[in-house]
Amino acid sequence: MxxxxxxxxxxxxxxxxxxxxxxxxxxxxxxxxxxxxxxxxxxxxxxxxxxxxxxxxxxxxxxxxxxxxxxxxxxxxxxxxxxxxxxxxxxxxxxxxxxxxxxGSQREDYLLPAVRGERTDCLAMTEPGAGSDMRGIRTRATRDGGDWVIKGTKHFISHADEADFVILLARSGPDRNDFSTFLVDLDAPGLAVHDGYRNVSHRGYTNSILDFDDVRVPESALLGPEGKGLELSGEWLGSTRLSVAATCLGRAERALALSTAHAATREQFGQKIGKFQGVGFKLADMALELRAAELLTLQVAWLLDQGRATDADIAMAKLKATEMLAMVADEAIQVHGGMGLMDELPLERIWRDARIERIWDGTSEIQRHIISRSLLRPLGG
Missing domain, CATH: 1.10.540.10 (Acyl-CoA dehydrogenase/oxidase, N-terminal domain)
Known part of the structure; x- marks a missing residue:
């Protein structure tokens, strides 16, 4: 290999x-x-x-x-x-x-401008009463003549305050699995964008609350087949979960590099602190966990390229990388002592930012559910 x-x-x-x-x-x-x-x-x-x-x-x-x-x-x-x-x-x-x-016209109005950097999107799935369970979504799109009328509220919508349009998942029929996806311009009448919540993680990466008050959109706003919104969103979630895993690797690598350099230069009790087992073994464990998470993430990416990656594979990568980052960030602060918590170094930010990774794009518990289900289902469990 x-x-x-x-x-x-x-x-x-x-x-x-x-x-x-x-x-x-x-x-x-x-x-x-x-x-x-x-x-x-x-x-x-x-x-x-x-x-x-x-x-x-x-x-x-x-x-x-x-x-x-x-x-x-x-x-x-x-x-x-x-x-x-x-x-x-x-x-x-x-x-x-x-x-x-x-x-059709969606390519010229949304897809191609987004790729060229002329327009930006935000994705609206999460609601106050529906997070990991997307079937709990209450925002509804109802047919009215040749249009759709959308009513409901979304929250935790990343960077909606500076986006040009929203990719919206809404309930569109009576069946519990009947959802559709829509492209809605953020200046559409009836759509209000409100400031979201102050977040301890990822300062500057904003979230917003979107209120849809009978927002009317044409039939051409429907993205993908009617009633297939969950399937379409599921395809998106796989790639974003792998992206979360990969970005966690980068932050952990930066934290480990800072910790290694500090341990190799900081002196206490007449010697470099890296020579103390209490510090040296921390570096070894951090490096080990980072290597394991990186190999798993890249293997799952390779499986994705082969068309063989399963939901459980992606869940494993997301789970391992996000929990690894939490451990590495915490140990990095411990290696640095008090200075690790000061904002002169990026470590306290990496530590704070790491917390959200085990929640968004599917919590660690959801990832474990996906993995365990893949193990038990073939055996009838």
Whole structure:
């Protein structure tokens, strides 16, 4: 089994790493201090990402994206993941790949402008009463003549405050599995965007509350087949969960590098602290867990490229990487002592940011449910 990167993969990793260090790291302190990313800074990073060929890397070449395979995309996401989430997700945009379901005029109105960086999307599934259980969604789309009328509330909608349109999952029929997906412009009459909640994780990466008060959209707003919204969303969730795993690898690698350098230079009791087993063994465990999570994530990406990845495979990668990051971030602070909790270092941010990874895009409990179900079902359990 050959684990070596191709020349192309090495080049993408090097270019992305240089971009992150040059264009993103310098702005992290400002984002943490102010809690937002200035619009002019977003525009600046996007322009440079477009020029560097890093924009829409997750989208196929057939629509103007970079067309990265899953393994290369995971390596790309890992490098971006080292930086502030707000900076790399609002600046180096990866449009929701659910947009590949666009047909006809939708391609010119939504898909292609998103790939070119002219428009940005946000995805609205979560509601106050429906998180992991999407069948609990109450937002409803009802036919009215040749239109659909949408009523309901979504929350925890990432970066909706600066998006141009929303990809909406709504109940569209009487059956409990009857959901459809819609493309709705954020300036549509009846759609209100409210500030969301203050979040301890990922400062500057905003969430919003969306209220749909009888928002009327044409039949052409329907994305994909009517009644197949859950299936369409399920395809999207697989790729985003793997992306979460990959970005966690990047932050853990940054935390480990800082901890190793500190342990090799900090002196206490007449010797470098890395020579004490209490510190050295922490570094060993951090490196071990990071390596295991990275190999699992890349293996699942490889399976995805082969068309063989299952929901359980993706769940394993997301679960392992997110829980590994929590452990590495916590131990990194312990290695640094009091300074680890000061904002002069990125460790306290990485520690705070790590907490949300075990919740969004499916909690750790949901991932364990998916994995255990895949083990028991073949045996009738």
């Amino acid at each position: 050959d684990f070596a990167l191709t020349d192309e993969q090495r080049s993408i990793v090097e270019v992305t790493r240089a971009f992150v260090e040059r264009e993103l790291y310098p702005h992290e302190e400002e984002v943490e201090r102010t809690g937002h990313v200035r619009p002019e800074l977003v525009a600046q990073i996007r322009a440079k990402a477009l020029a560097a060929g890093l924009y829409a890397a997750n989208m196929p070449e057939s629509v103007g994206g970079a067309g990265l395979d899953a393994v290369t995309l995971a390596l790309f996401e890992k490098e971006l993941g080292k930086a502030s989430y707000a900076l790399h997700y609002t600046g180096v945009v990866r449009p929701s790949n659910i947009l590949m379901a666009c047909e």
